[in-house]
Amino acid sequence: MDKQMHKFFIAAGLAALLLPLNARADEQFTPLAASGDWAAFVHRDSMADAPDFCGAGDLKDGLIFRADNTDIEIRYSDDSWSLPANVSGNLALAVNGNNYVLPITANTNTQVMAVISQDQLEEMVADMNKAGSMQLTPGSGNPVTISLDGSNIAITAFLTCAGISQPGNTGGENPFQSAPTNSNTQNNQNQ
Numbered sequence: 001m002d003k004q005m006h007k008f009f010i011a012a013g014l015a016a017l018l019l020p021l022n023a024r025a026d027e028q029f030t031p032l033a034a035s036g037d038w039a040a041f042v043h044r045d046s047m048a049d050a051p052d053f054c055g056a057g058d059l060k061d062g063l064i065f066r067a068d069n070t071d072i073e074i075r076y077s078d079d080s081w082s083l084p085a086n087v088s089g090n091l092a093l094a095v096n097g098n099n100y101v102l103p104i105t106a107n108t109n110t111q112v113m114a115v116i117s118q119d120q121l122e123e124m125v126a127d128m129n130k131a132g133s134m135q136l137t138p139g140s141g142n143p144v145t146i147s148l149d150g151s152n153i154a155i156t157a158f159l160t161c162a163g164i165s166q167p168g169n170t171g172g173e174n175p176f177q178s179a180p181t182n183s184n185t186q187n188n189q190n191q
Helices: 003-018 118-128 151-162 183-190
Strands: 028-035 038-044 053-058 063-068 072-077 090-095 098-107 111-115 133-138 144-147
Touching: 028 053, 028 151, 038 151, 053 151, 063 151, 072 090, 090 111, 090 118, 098 118, 118 151
Parallel strands: none
Antiparallel strands: 028 038, 038 053, 053 063, 063 072, 072 111, 090 098, 090 133, 098 111, 133 144
C-alpha cells in the first residue's frame, strides 16, 4: 500500500473514532494534517458551520486528543474490550520522565475518555515534543507504548484548530469563540 493510501485509511479511521455516538451521515470531517501514524481533523455539522471540535491521534494504537467548546479530552480505544457503562479508573500517561494521571470521565464499550486541563495538555505536548514515544496505561491494564513519530505535525494542527497555545508559541485563533464585533465598523457598513 502506498503512503497516500495509508494516510487516507489512517484519516478515515481517526474520523470514526472521533465521532460522537449520535453522529449523522451529513457531518463533515476535514483532514488538517497527517504524518507517520498520526493525523489531525476538524469536524463541522456541515461545511457551512463553524468547527464544533478538533481532534488528533495515533490511529495505530487508539490514542486520541479531542477538543470542543467545553472540554479537552484524551480518549483511548481498544477493540478487544467489552466495557460496562460507567467504568472507573485512570488513564496514566508517561512521557519524557513525567507522569499524567487522568480520571476516566466516560466510556463506551471499547473506549475510555478522560478530561485534561489546557495547562496539563500544554505540559504534555512539550514533553511529547522532546520524546520518541510515550506509555499509556488504561486502568489496571498493561502499558501500551505509543510512537510519537509524526505526532508533532498532527498535534500542532490540532492545537491551532482548537486555539490552544503551543509550547513556545501564543497559539492560534479559537474557532469556538465568536469574533469580536466593532460597532463602529458595523454602523459604517450599514450607512
